[in-house]
Amino acid sequence: MSTAEQPPSIESAIPPHLLDPARRPKHRPGTYTPPYPSFSARFDQKVTAVVMAYLGVQARDPSDPRLVGELGALREALAREDGPVSWDRAAYTDAEGYYTVISIAYWDDPAAFREWNRAHGEPWIAPGHPTEGLGFFLELVLPSIERVETVFSAPERPEGVAGTAYGFSGTIEEHFYWGSARDRLPAAQRDPLWADGDSTLTETGPVRSVVLHRNACLIRSGQDITETGPTEREFYLAEVEPVLREGMDFLVAEGATIGCLDNRYMTVLDEADAPTDRTFGMSWWRELSALEEWAASHPSHLRIYGAGMRHLSGFGGDTRLRLYHEVTVPSGAEQRFVYAGCHDRTGVLKAVR
Amino acid sequence: MSTAEQPPSIESAIPPHLLDPARRPKHRPGTYTPPYPSFSARFDQKVTAVVMAYLGVQARDPSDPRLVGELGALREALAREDGPVSWDRAAYTDAEGYYTVISIAYWDDPAAFREWNRAHGEPWIAPGHPTEGLGFFLELVLPSIERVETVFSAPERPEGVAGTAYGFSGTIEEHFYWGSARDRLPAAQRDPLWADGDSTLTETGPVRSVVLHRNACLIRSGQDITETGPTEREFYLAEVEPVLREGMDFLVAEGATIGCLDNRYMTVLDEADAPTDRTFGMSWWRELSALEEWAASHPSHLRIYGAGMRHLSGFGGDTRLRLYHEVTVPSGAEQRFVYAGCHDRTGVLKAVR
Numbered sequence: 162m163s164t165a166e167q168p169p170s171i172e173s174a175i176p177p178h179l180l181d182p183a184r185r186p187k188h189r190p191g192t193y194t195p196p197y198p199s200f201s202a203r204f205d206q207k208v209t210a211v212v213m214a215y216l217g218v219q220a221r222d223p224s225d226p227r228l229v230g231e232l233g234a235l236r237e238a239l240a241r242e243d244g245p246v247s248w249d250r251a252a253y254t255d256a257e258g259y260y261t262v263i264s265i266a267y268w269d270d271p272a273a274f275r276e277w278n279r280a281h282g283e284p285w286i287a288p289g290h291p292t293e294g295l296g297f298f299l300e301l302v303l304p305s306i307e308r309v310e311t312v313f314s315a316p317e318r319p320e321g322v323a324g325t326a327y328g329f330s331g332t333i334e335e336h337f338y339w340g341s342a343r344d345r346l347p348a349a350q351r352d353p354l355w356a357d358g359d360s361t362l363t364e365t366g367p368v369r370s371v372v373l374h375r376n377a378c379l380i381r382s383g384q385d386i387t388e389t390g391p392t393e394r395e396f397y398l399a400e401v402e403p404v405l406r407e408g409m410d411f412l413v414a415e416g417a418t419i420g421c422l423d424n425r426y427m428t429v430l431d432e433a434d435a436p437t438d439r440t441f442g443m444s445w446w447r448e449l450s451a452l453e454e455w456a457a458s459h460p461s462h463l464r465i466y467g468a469g470m471r472h473l474s475g476f477g478g479d480t481r482l483r484l485y486h487e488v489t490v491p492s493g494a495e496q497r498f499v500y501a502g503c504h505d506r507t508g509v510l511k512a513v514r
Numbered sequence: 515m516s517t518a519e520q521p522p523s524i525e526s527a528i529p530p531h532l533l534d535p536a537r538r539p540k541h542r543p544g545t546y547t548p549p550y551p552s553f554s555a556r557f558d559q560k561v562t563a564v565v566m567a568y569l570g571v572q573a574r575d576p577s578d579p580r581l582v583g584e585l586g587a588l589r590e591a592l593a594r595e596d597g598p599v600s601w602d603r604a605a606y607t608d609a610e611g612y613y614t615v616i617s618i619a620y621w622d623d624p625a626a627f628r629e630w631n632r633a634h635g636e637p638w639i640a641p642g643h644p645t646e647g648l649g650f651f652l653e654l655v656l657p658s659i660e661r662v663e664t665v666f667s668a669p670e671r672p673e674g675v676a677g678t679a680y681g682f683s684g685t686i687e688e689h690f691y692w693g694s695a696r697d698r699l700p701a702a703q704r705d706p707l708w709a710d711g712d713s714t715l716t717e718t719g720p721v722r723s724v725v726l727h728r729n730a731c732l733i734r735s736g737q738d739i740t741e742t743g744p745t746e747r748e749f750y751l752a753e754v755e756p757v758l759r760e761g762m763d764f765l766v767a768e769g770a771t772i773g774c775l776d777n778r779y780m781t782v783l784d785e786a787d788a789p790t791d792r793t794f795g796m797s798w799w800r801e802l803s804a805l806e807e808w809a810a811s812h813p814s815h816l817r818i819y820g821a822g823m824r825h826l827s828g829f830g831g832d833t834r835l836r837l838y839h840e841v842t843v844p845s846g847a848e849q850r851f852v853y854a855g856c857h858d859r860t861g862v863l864k865a866v867r
Contacts, residue, residue, distance in 0.1 A: 185706035187803050192708070338803075339692055339810045353538035355545070450540050450691075457692050457810055 174201040174333040174345035179307060184350035187340050195337035197473065200316040201330045201345065202323035202487075204269065208306055211322055212268035213379075213489070214245070214278070215300035216285055219503055223260035225294055232434060235264055238281035243273070247324025250434065251427035251441065256413050257506055259296075262434070263427065269325040271303050286501040288368050296503030302379060304491045310345035312336060314484040320439070321381050321487045339457040342488050343449060354378075354490050356448035360513045367502045371513050375493035377422070378449045382486035383429075383441030389481040397472060397482055404468040409442050411461040416444070419459065420451030422512035445509055449490055527554040527686040527698035532660060537703035540693050548690035550826065553669040554683045554698065555676035555840075557622065561659055564675055565621040566732075566842065567598070567631070568653035569638055572856055576613035578647055585787060588617055591634035596626070600677025603787065604780035604794065609766050610859055612649075615787070616780070622678040624656050639854040641721050649856030655732060657844045663698035665689060667837040673792070674734050674840045692810040695841050696802060707731075707843050709801035713866045720855045724866050728846035730775070731802045735839035736782075736794030742834040750825060750835055757821040762795050764814040769797070772812065773804030775865035798862050802843055 171194060173180060187193075204211070216235060220228050232250075239248050245266035252262045268274040274282075284290065286299045309322060316329035323329075335344035343349045357375040364370075384405075386397050409426035416424055422445040429439035446452040456462050473480055500507050505514060524547060526533060540546075557564070569588060573581050585603075592601050598619035605615045621627040627635075637643065639652045662675060669682035676682075688697035696702045710728040717723075737758075739750050762779035769777055775798040782792035799805040809815050826833055853860050858867060 187706075187806075189706070189708035189710075338807055353540075353542070355542035357542075453540075454691055463816075 170331050171334050172331045174310060174312070174330065174335045175347050175350070176203060176206075176330070178206050179347040181347075181350040186335055186344035187338060188334070190334065193334055193338075195332075195334070197314075197337070198332040199336040200313045201333050202311040202313070202319060202326035203328050203330050204306055204326045208269045208325075210271050210303055210305045210495075211309060211325060212245075212266075212271055212274040213302040213304075213322060214266045214268075214274065214282060215263050215298075215302075216266065216282065217261055217263040217298040217300070217508075219255070219259040219261045219296045219298075219507060221259055221294045223254070227292070227295060228260075228262070231295070232262060232264075235281075235285065238277075239264060239266055241277070241281075243277050244281075245274070245277070247319075249320070249324075250430045252430055252434075252436070253425050253427045255425070255507070257504055259504065259507075261425070262430070263425075265321070267322050267325045274303070286368065286499045288366055288501065290501060292502070296501065296507065298498070298500045298503055298508060300496075300498045300508055302489055302491050302496045304489050304495050305348070307347040308490050308492070308495070309487060310342060310347075311487045312342075312345065312485065314480075314482075318385070318483060320383055320385070320485050321441075322489075323485070323487070340453065342456075343453065346449075346488065346490065348490065349449075354449050358493055360509075362510075362513045369500045369503070369510060371498040371500075371509055372493065373422075373445070373496055373498070373509060373513075374447075376448050376490055377496065378446040378452050379443070379489045379491070380446070380452060380486060381441055381443045383439060383484070385439040385483040386481075387438045388483070393472075393476055393479070393481055396475065401468040401472050404464050405442075408461040408465045412442075412444060412455075417512070419455055420447035421455065422446060422509050445512070449488070452488070523684050524687050525684045527663060527665070527683065527688045528700050528703070529556060529559075529683070531559050532700040534700075534703040539688055539697035540691060541687070543687065546687055546691075548685075548687070550667075550690070551685040552689040553666045554686050555664040555666070555672060555679035556681050556683050557659055557679045561622045561678075563624050563656055563658045563848075564662060564678060565598075565619075565624055565627040566655040566657075566675060567619045567621075567627065567635060568616050568651075568655075569619065569635065570614055570616040570651040570653065570861075572608065572612040572614045572649045572651075572860060574612055574647045576607070580645070580648060581613075581615070584648070585615060585617075588634075588638065591630075592617060592619055594630070594634075596630050597634075598627070598630070600672075602673070602677075603783045605783055605787075605789070606778050606780045608778070608860070610857055612857065612860075614778070615783070616778075618674070620675050620678045627656075639721065639852045641719055641854065643854060645855070649854065649860065651851070651853045651856055651861060653849075653851045653861055655842055655844050655849045657842050657848050658701070660700035661843050661845070661848070662840060663695060663700075664840045665695075665698065665838065667833075667835075671738070671836060673736055673738070673838050674794075675842075676838070676840070693806065695809075696806065699802075699841065699843065701843065702802075707802050711846055713862075715863075715866045722853045722856070722863060724851040724853075724862055725846065726775075726798070726849055726851070726862060726866075727800075729801050729843055730849065731799040731805050732796070732842045732844070733799070733805060733839060734794055734796045736792060736837070738792045738836040739834075740791045741836070746825075746829055746832070746834055749828065754818075754821045754825050757817050758795075761814040761818045765795075765797060765808075770865070772808055773800035774808065775799060775862050798865070802841070805841070
């Protein structure tokens with residue numbers, strides 16, 4: 162058999178050193194092949210935890226001249242030698258009309274983050290920093306590596322936390338079926354990851370801090386049409402994006418009724434802080450099962466899923482649309498949120514007040 | 515608080531004596547309330563296994579005069595003092611055009627079944643019994659009680675295996691969400707119930723016997739419109755039944771591609787062997803996860819589910835439609851199938867030949 166004739170190798174999304182022999186995914190390992198390939202980011206074995214620092218600024222007036230200065234200074238801090246392994250920046254306008262830019266920085270070493278944070282992260286959310294019309298926040302997630310899973314439609318162009326990975330897995334087995342995100346999460350091999358305990362809110366002057374209950378769930382789920390040709394691009398923008406936007410709007414308006422604590426539908430910015438062809442939704446959920454139920458059952462997500470499937474099946478092997486997501490289920494000690502001078506409905510603040 | 519104001523009690527579908535403290539259902543026990551109540555059959559604690567005997571006859575010519583005699587004799591055998599705890603009879607015409615009547619008998623004691631079977635079940639499928647144009651079969655499932663789960667929309671009028679139960683649970687927690695059937699199955703608390711091993715087919719003259727692999731999965735899923743008023747009945751027959759039939763037809767025609775080994779969409783017969791207003795689908799699946807995936811993902815089932823939801827939400831508290839199902843995942847030793855003089859595509863024969 163020549164190399165070309167060999168069947169594609171298939172592997173677990175969970176890397177070998179984190180595989181639990183007692184796990185029980187939906188399908189017996191080795192017996193299921195998803196209808197199209199997907200890949201997970203692979204982190205060095207020495208990585209035991211990653212850091213996701215969502216450094217945000219909100220402006221009542223998007224043309225506020227101070228915004229450019231704040232974003233420029235933060236860019237410099239993030240580009241430092243002792244800065245994050247990878248980072249990107251994205252923007253959206255929230256439901257209250259505040260233009261919001263979030264710089265998302267990733268480390269594969271919490272100690273390195275703490276060092277940088279003392280000098281550059283803490284001032285961002287210092288009590289003196291916010292001024293009339295601008296608010297600053299840091300949403301910080303430091304999950305153990307067992308509490309993160311990623312999936313990519315192509316084994317290239319890492320986004321999000323995958324920017325700190327060394328590469329990608331082969332074709333993974335836990336994909337396509339409802340429940341596969343849980344089967345990809347190493348921590349879910351033995352733990353049902355139920356929400357546990359209460360969230361806390363602490364107010365100190367203009368600075369409000371939140372620690373969510375244990376096992377809240379964050380998803381960042383993105384799409385990139387940079388490489389699409391005109392036909393595919395037009396199909397995506399006409400048939401997929403509006404349905405995606407409608408689902409994102411549903412989560413903003415009514416997510417609270419189904420366990421969605423916050424949702425942002427964001428556009429990635431380039432090095433000049435101009436919009437790119439890459440977007441993502443990021444949302445916090447009461448627990449993984451609430452996200453799973455929205456995904457598998459709610460009309461607003463089933464429409465997104467249907468539109469995406471029509472796109473993928475229509476373009477088949479010619480598809481240049483790239484999709485990815487990362488799901489994180491931090492313990493209670495692995496997340497905290499600081500909002501300095503932000504309005505009451507910023508981020509997860511609205512869910513705990 | 516008066517009695518009327520007390521919140522409805524809610525309990526696990528798994529009876530207390532079979533609850534495993536290590537189980538991990540989708541939702542932490544005590545934290546989820548389905549949007550409408552459902553109930554599980556409750557069996558006496560001394561019941562460790564039940565028997566489901568599907569005694570079938572197929573006729574190339576539905577007006578074959580021998581059919582009446584065969585069915586009358588079997589009715590007498592089933593009505594005997596030493597007969598099953600409960601039984602019913604249903605009919606359909608299979609894809610090959612054979613009119614098929616199955617008498618489904620339930621015991622809560624395998625020893626009692628064996629006694630009756632020696633005298634009345636074995637002759638049904640004896641090599642001399644089949645004659646030109648008629649085929650006889652026994653599809654026998656003897657699951658341990660941990661391998662059966664049931665769900666009913668109303669805690670009354672037991673159907674199927676629930677006829678051997680002493681009554682119903684209170685409102686159950688594991689219901690409505692995808693994956694809830696697995697959470698109701700006591701055996702699934704520790705076992706992923708993956709398909710395992712091979713099926714075997716043995717031929718002895720006109721008698722062919724099948725033993726499926728371990729953890730094949732049987733569902734009987736029924737609907738009863740006996741009590742509906744004219745408006746509800748008309749809605750069901752115009753809006754729900756055709757969609758259900760279409761899904762059943764899909765499983766017959768193409769089920770093999772998604773792990774469905776056999777499907778029958780049957781009408782329950784009354785004591786004079788005339789059709790009633792009660793119908794059910796019964797299907798065998800490669801394993802529980804294949805059934806779960808059809809239910810949660812396949813358009814043919816999502817349409818059935820959507821039509822059912824429109825019915826239930828449209829009639830609300832006035833609904834008289836009754837729904838139920840039972841799911842069974844027998845081990846390899848807990849099922850066997852004997853087909854005497856039957857055509858090649860009868861029951862699970864088509865899946866193993």
